[in-house]
Amino acid sequence: MHEMSIAQNILEIVESALSENPGSRLKKVVVKAGELVAVVPESLQFCYQAITAGTPLEGSELQIEVIPVRARCESCGREFRIESFFFLCPQCESAQVKVLSGQELQVSELEVE
Numbered sequence: 001m002h003e004m005s006i007a008q009n010i011l012e013i014v015e016s017a018l019s020e021n022p023g024s025r026l027k028k029v030v031v032k033a034g035e036l037v038a039v040v041p042e043s044l045q046f047c048y049q050a051i052t053a054g055t056p057l058e059g060s061e062l063q064i065e066v067i068p069v070r071a072r073c074e075s076c077g078r079e080f081r082i083e084s085f086f087f088l089c090p091q092c093e094s095a096q097v098k099v100l101s102g103q104e105l106q107v108s109e110l111e112v113e
């Protein structure tokens with residue numbers, strides 16, 4: 001399952017960050033997931049709760065922010081948001097576009113106490 005390996009990744013990142021601050025307890029973790037990663041937020045929540053149960057992270061909150069897909073046209077330089085699966089520049093209709101965001105998956109914020 002795609003979401004389970006993502007949840008595992010998040011857990012590893014959080015645990016290594018917490019090990020640098022002994023005694024701290026995680027309240028909330030914010031994860032940015034690009035639309036192209038195709039995460040199902042409910043499913044990721046479920047996996048996160050499942051793998052943190054019984055660990056020091058149990059009860060922490062997972063917040064998922066979905067990042068839209070953005071691209072830049074290599075022909076005219078225009079940046080735009082991709083809303084369909086036609087990766088065409090809306091200005092000059094070139095197909096030479098470079099995806100700028102939407103593929104990332106990162107832990108952007110940790111709230112500890």
Ligand SMILES: [Zn+2]
Nearest residue numbers: 073076089092
């Ligand atoms: Zn263009």
